[in-house]
Amino acid sequence: MTRDTPQQRRRQLPTTEELRIWRDFIETTEALRSVLTSRLQSESALSPGDYSVLLALSEARDERMRSSELAAHIRWDRSRLSHHLGRMEKRALIRRDDCATDNRGAEIVLTPTGAEAFHRATVPHLRAVRELFVDALTPDQLATTGEVAATLRAHLRSSRDM
Amino acid sequence: MTRDTPQQRRRQLPTTEELRIWRDFIETTEALRSVLTSRLQSESALSPGDYSVLLALSEARDERMRSSELAAHIRWDRSRLSHHLGRMEKRALIRRDDCATDNRGAEIVLTPTGAEAFHRATVPHLRAVRELFVDALTPDQLATTGEVAATLRAHLRSSRDM
Protein backbone atom coordinates (compact mmCIF):
# COMPACT_ATOMS: atom_id res chain seq x y z
CA MET A 1 0.00 0.00 0.00
CA THR A 2 1.34 3.38 -0.95
CA ARG A 3 0.94 6.00 1.77
CA ASP A 4 -0.42 9.34 0.71
CA THR A 5 2.05 12.18 0.96
CA PRO A 6 1.45 15.11 3.33
CA GLN A 7 0.32 17.22 0.36
CA GLN A 8 -2.29 14.69 -0.51
CA ARG A 9 -3.57 14.64 3.05
CA ARG A 10 -4.06 18.37 2.92
CA ARG A 11 -6.27 17.56 -0.07
CA GLN A 12 -4.39 19.62 -2.58
CA LEU A 13 -3.80 16.48 -4.59
CA PRO A 14 -6.01 13.44 -5.12
CA THR A 15 -5.57 10.57 -2.69
CA THR A 16 -4.32 7.27 -3.99
CA GLU A 17 -7.85 5.92 -4.08
CA GLU A 18 -9.21 8.96 -5.88
CA LEU A 19 -6.45 8.67 -8.40
CA ARG A 20 -7.24 5.01 -8.94
CA ILE A 21 -10.85 5.89 -9.70
CA TRP A 22 -9.76 8.64 -12.05
CA ARG A 23 -7.48 6.37 -14.01
CA ASP A 24 -10.11 3.67 -14.15
CA PHE A 25 -12.65 6.16 -15.35
CA ILE A 26 -10.53 7.72 -18.05
CA GLU A 27 -9.12 4.44 -19.35
CA THR A 28 -12.54 2.84 -19.44
CA THR A 29 -14.11 5.64 -21.42
CA GLU A 30 -11.14 5.44 -23.76
CA ALA A 31 -11.61 1.72 -24.25
CA LEU A 32 -15.35 2.12 -24.74
CA ARG A 33 -14.87 4.77 -27.35
CA SER A 34 -12.31 2.70 -29.15
CA VAL A 35 -14.53 -0.39 -29.34
CA LEU A 36 -17.50 1.62 -30.57
CA THR A 37 -15.30 3.32 -33.13
CA SER A 38 -14.04 0.09 -34.57
CA ARG A 39 -17.52 -1.42 -34.72
CA LEU A 40 -18.85 1.64 -36.50
CA GLN A 41 -15.92 1.51 -38.86
CA SER A 42 -16.30 -2.14 -39.75
CA GLU A 43 -20.09 -2.07 -40.02
CA SER A 44 -20.52 1.19 -41.91
CA ALA A 45 -17.12 2.49 -43.01
CA LEU A 46 -17.88 5.65 -41.03
CA SER A 47 -15.76 7.32 -38.37
CA PRO A 48 -17.38 8.82 -35.27
CA GLY A 49 -16.73 12.21 -36.81
CA ASP A 50 -18.57 11.22 -39.99
CA TYR A 51 -21.42 9.95 -37.85
CA SER A 52 -21.77 13.19 -35.88
CA VAL A 53 -21.82 15.28 -39.01
CA LEU A 54 -24.31 13.04 -40.78
CA LEU A 55 -26.55 12.88 -37.72
CA ALA A 56 -26.65 16.66 -37.42
CA LEU A 57 -27.35 17.12 -41.12
CA SER A 58 -30.04 14.49 -41.26
CA GLU A 59 -31.88 16.24 -38.44
CA ALA A 60 -31.46 19.68 -39.99
CA ARG A 61 -34.17 21.43 -41.96
CA ASP A 62 -33.81 20.42 -45.63
CA GLU A 63 -30.83 18.31 -44.59
CA ARG A 64 -28.57 21.34 -44.95
CA MET A 65 -26.87 23.68 -42.54
CA ARG A 66 -24.47 26.59 -42.50
CA SER A 67 -20.97 25.49 -41.69
CA SER A 68 -20.57 27.48 -38.45
CA GLU A 69 -24.00 26.45 -37.29
CA LEU A 70 -23.00 22.84 -37.81
CA ALA A 71 -19.72 23.39 -35.99
CA ALA A 72 -21.49 24.92 -33.00
CA HIS A 73 -24.08 22.16 -32.99
CA ILE A 74 -21.56 19.36 -32.73
CA ARG A 75 -19.13 21.48 -30.68
CA TRP A 76 -16.23 21.39 -33.13
CA ASP A 77 -14.08 24.31 -34.05
CA ARG A 78 -14.36 25.53 -37.59
CA SER A 79 -10.97 24.40 -38.69
CA ARG A 80 -11.55 20.85 -37.61
CA LEU A 81 -14.91 20.83 -39.32
CA SER A 82 -13.52 22.30 -42.51
CA HIS A 83 -10.82 19.62 -42.76
CA HIS A 84 -13.31 16.90 -42.01
CA LEU A 85 -15.83 18.19 -44.53
CA GLY A 86 -13.10 18.19 -47.15
CA ARG A 87 -12.56 14.49 -46.55
CA MET A 88 -16.28 13.76 -46.49
CA GLU A 89 -16.84 15.70 -49.67
CA LYS A 90 -14.24 13.60 -51.46
CA ARG A 91 -16.27 10.55 -50.48
CA ALA A 92 -19.47 12.27 -51.66
CA LEU A 93 -21.08 12.04 -48.22
CA ILE A 94 -21.81 15.77 -48.22
CA ARG A 95 -21.67 18.67 -50.65
CA ARG A 96 -20.77 22.34 -50.17
CA ASP A 97 -23.15 24.82 -51.77
CA ASP A 98 -22.63 28.56 -51.89
CA CYS A 99 -24.81 30.45 -49.50
CA ALA A 100 -27.41 32.72 -51.09
CA THR A 101 -27.52 35.28 -48.28
CA ASP A 102 -23.82 35.52 -47.44
CA ASN A 103 -21.23 35.20 -50.15
CA ARG A 104 -18.55 34.11 -47.71
CA GLY A 105 -20.66 31.31 -46.34
CA ALA A 106 -21.13 27.68 -47.25
CA GLU A 107 -24.17 25.51 -46.90
CA ILE A 108 -23.33 21.93 -46.07
CA VAL A 109 -25.77 19.57 -47.74
CA LEU A 110 -26.42 15.91 -47.06
CA THR A 111 -26.09 13.92 -50.29
CA PRO A 112 -28.12 10.78 -51.06
CA THR A 113 -24.93 8.78 -50.59
CA GLY A 114 -24.45 10.36 -47.18
CA ALA A 115 -28.05 9.80 -46.16
CA GLU A 116 -27.81 6.18 -47.22
CA ALA A 117 -24.58 5.61 -45.32
CA PHE A 118 -26.06 7.20 -42.21
CA HIS A 119 -29.20 5.08 -42.35
CA ARG A 120 -27.17 1.91 -42.71
CA ALA A 121 -25.01 2.93 -39.75
CA THR A 122 -27.55 4.08 -37.25
CA VAL A 123 -29.31 0.92 -36.05
CA PRO A 124 -26.16 -1.16 -35.54
CA HIS A 125 -24.52 1.77 -33.81
CA LEU A 126 -27.40 2.31 -31.42
CA ARG A 127 -27.50 -1.39 -30.75
CA ALA A 128 -23.83 -1.28 -29.84
CA VAL A 129 -24.41 1.64 -27.49
CA ARG A 130 -27.14 -0.34 -25.85
CA GLU A 131 -25.09 -3.48 -25.59
CA LEU A 132 -21.84 -1.94 -24.41
CA PHE A 133 -23.13 0.86 -22.21
CA VAL A 134 -26.80 0.75 -21.29
CA ASP A 135 -27.09 -2.99 -20.78
CA ALA A 136 -23.90 -3.15 -18.76
CA LEU A 137 -25.32 -0.97 -16.00
CA THR A 138 -28.18 -1.26 -13.56
CA PRO A 139 -30.89 1.40 -13.94
CA ASP A 140 -29.54 3.05 -10.80
CA GLN A 141 -26.01 3.10 -12.10
CA LEU A 142 -27.22 4.52 -15.38
CA ALA A 143 -29.15 7.29 -13.67
CA THR A 144 -26.20 8.18 -11.46
CA THR A 145 -23.93 8.21 -14.49
CA GLY A 146 -26.24 10.75 -16.08
CA GLU A 147 -26.09 12.92 -12.99
CA VAL A 148 -22.32 12.62 -12.78
CA ALA A 149 -21.97 13.69 -16.38
CA ALA A 150 -24.22 16.69 -15.84
CA THR A 151 -22.35 17.65 -12.68
CA LEU A 152 -18.95 17.37 -14.31
CA ARG A 153 -20.12 19.39 -17.26
CA ALA A 154 -21.49 22.16 -15.09
CA HIS A 155 -18.29 22.20 -13.06
CA LEU A 156 -16.19 22.37 -16.23
CA ARG A 157 -18.22 25.24 -17.57
CA SER A 158 -17.92 27.22 -14.37
CA SER A 159 -14.17 26.70 -14.11
CA ARG A 160 -13.71 27.69 -17.74
CA ASP A 161 -15.62 30.94 -17.26
CA MET A 162 -13.49 31.98 -14.33
CA MET B 1 -41.12 14.86 -26.22
CA THR B 2 -40.14 12.27 -28.78
CA ARG B 3 -41.95 8.96 -28.51
CA ASP B 4 -39.80 5.85 -28.58
CA THR B 5 -40.24 3.70 -31.65
CA PRO B 6 -41.61 0.15 -31.39
CA GLN B 7 -38.07 -1.18 -31.79
CA GLN B 8 -36.94 0.84 -28.83
CA ARG B 9 -39.84 -0.44 -26.77
CA ARG B 10 -38.76 -3.97 -27.49
CA ARG B 11 -35.47 -2.80 -25.98
CA GLN B 12 -33.32 -3.58 -28.96
CA LEU B 13 -32.32 0.05 -29.10
CA PRO B 14 -31.72 2.56 -26.33
CA THR B 15 -34.69 4.65 -25.27
CA THR B 16 -34.59 8.37 -25.80
CA GLU B 17 -33.63 8.90 -22.18
CA GLU B 18 -30.88 6.28 -22.28
CA LEU B 19 -29.53 7.86 -25.41
CA ARG B 20 -29.54 11.28 -23.77
CA ILE B 21 -27.47 9.90 -20.91
CA TRP B 22 -25.10 8.23 -23.32
CA ARG B 23 -24.51 11.41 -25.28
CA ASP B 24 -24.10 13.42 -22.13
CA PHE B 25 -21.62 10.90 -20.83
CA ILE B 26 -19.50 10.68 -23.93
CA GLU B 27 -19.46 14.40 -24.62
CA THR B 28 -18.59 15.19 -21.05
CA THR B 29 -15.65 12.81 -20.93
CA GLU B 30 -14.52 14.31 -24.22
CA ALA B 31 -14.71 17.83 -22.85
CA LEU B 32 -12.94 16.81 -19.66
CA ARG B 33 -10.12 15.18 -21.54
CA SER B 34 -9.76 18.17 -23.78
CA VAL B 35 -9.51 20.66 -20.91
CA LEU B 36 -6.97 18.51 -19.07
CA THR B 37 -4.98 18.11 -22.26
CA SER B 38 -4.74 21.81 -22.88
CA ARG B 39 -3.78 22.54 -19.29
CA LEU B 40 -1.07 19.91 -19.41
CA GLN B 41 0.11 21.33 -22.70
CA SER B 42 0.29 24.92 -21.55
CA GLU B 43 1.80 24.14 -18.15
CA SER B 44 4.36 21.56 -19.17
CA ALA B 45 4.54 21.34 -22.98
CA LEU B 46 3.64 17.67 -22.64
CA SER B 47 0.83 15.78 -24.38
CA PRO B 48 -1.19 13.17 -22.47
CA GLY B 49 0.74 10.57 -24.44
CA ASP B 50 4.04 12.00 -23.31
CA TYR B 51 2.75 12.02 -19.75
CA SER B 52 1.72 8.35 -19.82
CA VAL B 53 5.05 7.29 -21.19
CA LEU B 54 7.04 9.38 -18.74
CA LEU B 55 4.90 8.20 -15.82
CA ALA B 56 5.45 4.56 -16.71
CA LEU B 57 9.18 5.05 -17.18
CA SER B 58 9.65 7.00 -13.98
CA GLU B 59 8.00 4.19 -12.04
CA ALA B 60 10.02 1.50 -13.79
CA ARG B 61 13.08 -0.13 -12.29
CA ASP B 62 16.12 1.93 -13.31
CA GLU B 63 13.75 4.22 -15.19
CA ARG B 64 13.97 1.95 -18.21
CA MET B 65 11.69 -0.57 -19.81
CA ARG B 66 11.48 -2.81 -22.83
CA SER B 67 9.35 -1.32 -25.54
CA SER B 68 6.67 -4.02 -25.61
CA GLU B 69 6.50 -4.10 -21.86
CA LEU B 70 5.88 -0.37 -21.89
CA ALA B 71 3.26 -0.73 -24.60
CA ALA B 72 1.41 -3.39 -22.60
CA HIS B 73 1.66 -1.33 -19.43
CA ILE B 74 0.00 1.73 -20.90
CA ARG B 75 -2.23 -0.33 -23.21
CA TRP B 76 -0.94 1.03 -26.51
CA ASP B 77 -0.15 -1.03 -29.53
CA ARG B 78 3.47 -1.17 -30.49
CA SER B 79 3.13 0.83 -33.64
CA ARG B 80 1.58 3.75 -31.86
CA LEU B 81 4.23 3.59 -29.20
CA SER B 82 7.04 3.39 -31.72
CA HIS B 83 5.83 6.49 -33.54
CA HIS B 84 5.38 8.34 -30.29
CA LEU B 85 8.79 7.36 -28.99
CA GLY B 86 10.31 8.65 -32.20
CA ARG B 87 8.81 12.06 -31.51
CA MET B 88 9.81 11.96 -27.85
CA GLU B 89 13.33 10.93 -28.72
CA LYS B 90 13.68 13.95 -31.00
CA ARG B 91 12.81 16.12 -28.01
CA ALA B 92 15.30 14.19 -25.86
CA LEU B 93 12.62 13.10 -23.39
CA ILE B 94 13.63 9.47 -23.78
CA ARG B 95 16.43 7.47 -25.35
CA ARG B 96 16.44 4.09 -27.05
CA ASP B 97 19.20 1.74 -25.97
CA ASP B 98 19.93 -1.62 -27.51
CA CYS B 99 18.83 -4.50 -25.36
CA ALA B 100 21.61 -6.70 -24.00
CA THR B 101 19.59 -9.90 -23.84
CA ASP B 102 17.66 -9.63 -27.11
CA ASN B 103 19.23 -8.05 -30.14
CA ARG B 104 15.86 -7.27 -31.64
CA GLY B 105 14.72 -5.41 -28.60
CA ALA B 106 14.96 -1.84 -27.43
CA GLU B 107 15.18 -0.48 -23.94
CA ILE B 108 13.42 2.81 -23.52
CA VAL B 109 15.27 4.97 -21.06
CA LEU B 110 14.11 8.08 -19.26
CA THR B 111 16.56 10.91 -19.86
CA PRO B 112 17.28 13.65 -17.30
CA THR B 113 15.37 16.04 -19.56
CA GLY B 114 12.40 13.67 -19.54
CA ALA B 115 12.52 13.19 -15.80
CA GLU B 116 12.69 16.92 -15.27
CA ALA B 117 9.74 17.58 -17.58
CA PHE B 118 7.70 14.90 -15.85
CA HIS B 119 8.42 16.28 -12.40
CA ARG B 120 7.41 19.76 -13.47
CA ALA B 121 4.20 18.39 -14.96
CA THR B 122 2.98 16.07 -12.27
CA VAL B 123 1.79 18.31 -9.44
CA PRO B 124 -0.16 20.77 -11.62
CA HIS B 125 -1.67 17.86 -13.50
CA LEU B 126 -2.81 16.07 -10.37
CA ARG B 127 -4.18 19.31 -9.04
CA ALA B 128 -6.19 19.70 -12.22
CA VAL B 129 -7.55 16.16 -11.89
CA ARG B 130 -8.59 16.96 -8.38
CA GLU B 131 -10.16 20.25 -9.30
CA LEU B 132 -12.00 19.16 -12.44
CA PHE B 133 -12.99 15.63 -11.47
CA VAL B 134 -12.65 14.70 -7.81
CA ASP B 135 -13.83 17.99 -6.34
CA ALA B 136 -16.78 18.21 -8.70
CA LEU B 137 -18.37 15.06 -7.29
CA THR B 138 -19.74 14.03 -3.93
CA PRO B 139 -17.95 11.10 -2.28
CA ASP B 140 -20.93 8.92 -3.17
CA GLN B 141 -20.88 9.98 -6.78
CA LEU B 142 -17.16 9.36 -6.93
CA ALA B 143 -17.51 5.88 -5.51
CA THR B 144 -20.33 5.02 -7.90
CA THR B 145 -18.29 6.35 -10.79
CA GLY B 146 -15.53 3.95 -9.82
CA GLU B 147 -17.96 1.06 -9.77
CA VAL B 148 -19.47 2.07 -13.08
CA ALA B 149 -16.04 2.18 -14.66
CA ALA B 150 -15.16 -1.25 -13.33
CA THR B 151 -18.49 -2.67 -14.49
CA LEU B 152 -18.18 -1.21 -17.96
CA ARG B 153 -14.66 -2.49 -18.24
CA ALA B 154 -15.63 -6.02 -17.23
CA HIS B 155 -18.54 -5.95 -19.65
CA LEU B 156 -16.29 -4.74 -22.45
CA ARG B 157 -13.78 -7.47 -21.78
CA SER B 158 -16.43 -10.18 -21.79
CA SER B 159 -18.01 -8.95 -25.00
CA ARG B 160 -14.62 -8.78 -26.67
CA ASP B 161 -13.78 -12.35 -25.74
CA MET B 162 -16.98 -13.69 -27.23
Next chain:
DNA sequence: GGCACATAATTGACATGTCAACCAGATGGG
Protein backbone atom coordinates in the same frame (compact mmCIF):
# COMPACT_ATOMS: atom_id res chain seq x y z
C1' DG C 1 23.16 -26.87 -39.10
C1' DG C 2 19.15 -25.23 -41.28
C1' DC C 3 14.46 -24.24 -42.09
C1' DA C 4 9.67 -22.93 -40.55
C1' DC C 5 7.66 -20.05 -37.63
C1' DA C 6 7.05 -16.61 -33.86
C1' DT C 7 8.35 -12.19 -31.90
C1' DA C 8 10.28 -7.19 -31.35
C1' DA C 9 10.15 -3.24 -33.28
C1' DT C 10 9.99 0.05 -37.15
C1' DT C 11 8.11 1.99 -41.30
C1' DG C 12 4.88 4.06 -44.70
C1' DA C 13 0.54 5.54 -45.93
C1' DC C 14 -3.08 7.67 -44.55
C1' DA C 15 -7.10 9.60 -41.27
C1' DT C 16 -7.78 12.72 -37.74
C1' DG C 17 -6.91 16.99 -34.58
C1' DT C 18 -4.90 21.48 -33.24
C1' DC C 19 -3.00 25.93 -33.96
C1' DA C 20 -1.97 30.00 -36.21
C1' DA C 21 -2.05 32.43 -40.45
C1' DC C 22 -4.69 33.69 -44.15
C1' DC C 23 -8.33 35.31 -47.63
C1' DA C 24 -12.44 37.28 -48.81
C1' DG C 25 -16.73 39.24 -48.08
C1' DA C 26 -19.75 41.90 -44.50
C1' DT C 27 -20.44 46.00 -41.70
C1' DG C 28 -20.36 50.20 -39.16
C1' DG C 29 -18.48 54.86 -38.36
C1' DG C 30 -16.34 58.87 -40.23
Next chain:
DNA sequence: CCCATCTGGTTGACATGTCAATTATGTGCC
Protein backbone atom coordinates in the same frame (compact mmCIF):
# COMPACT_ATOMS: atom_id res chain seq x y z
C1' DC D 1 -17.84 56.47 -50.15
C1' DC D 2 -13.86 54.44 -47.64
C1' DC D 3 -11.37 52.42 -44.32
C1' DA D 4 -10.93 49.73 -40.06
C1' DT D 5 -12.53 45.88 -38.19
C1' DC D 6 -15.22 41.69 -37.71
C1' DT D 7 -16.74 37.30 -39.36
C1' DG D 8 -17.04 32.84 -42.18
C1' DG D 9 -14.39 29.73 -43.81
C1' DT D 10 -10.06 27.60 -45.70
C1' DT D 11 -5.24 26.40 -45.59
C1' DG D 12 -0.60 24.71 -44.14
C1' DA D 13 2.25 22.78 -40.86
C1' DC D 14 2.60 19.63 -37.80
C1' DA D 15 1.16 16.14 -33.77
C1' DT D 16 -1.27 12.08 -33.07
C1' DG D 17 -3.54 7.36 -34.21
C1' DT D 18 -4.48 3.17 -37.04
C1' DC D 19 -3.45 -0.42 -40.18
C1' DA D 20 -0.80 -3.35 -42.92
C1' DA D 21 3.66 -4.47 -44.51
C1' DT D 22 8.52 -4.98 -43.51
C1' DT D 23 12.98 -6.04 -41.21
C1' DA D 24 15.68 -8.42 -38.22
C1' DT D 25 16.25 -11.59 -34.76
C1' DG D 26 15.02 -15.49 -31.72
C1' DT D 27 13.34 -20.49 -31.15
C1' DG D 28 11.92 -25.16 -31.87
C1' DC D 29 12.30 -29.12 -34.45
C1' DC D 30 14.23 -32.24 -37.93
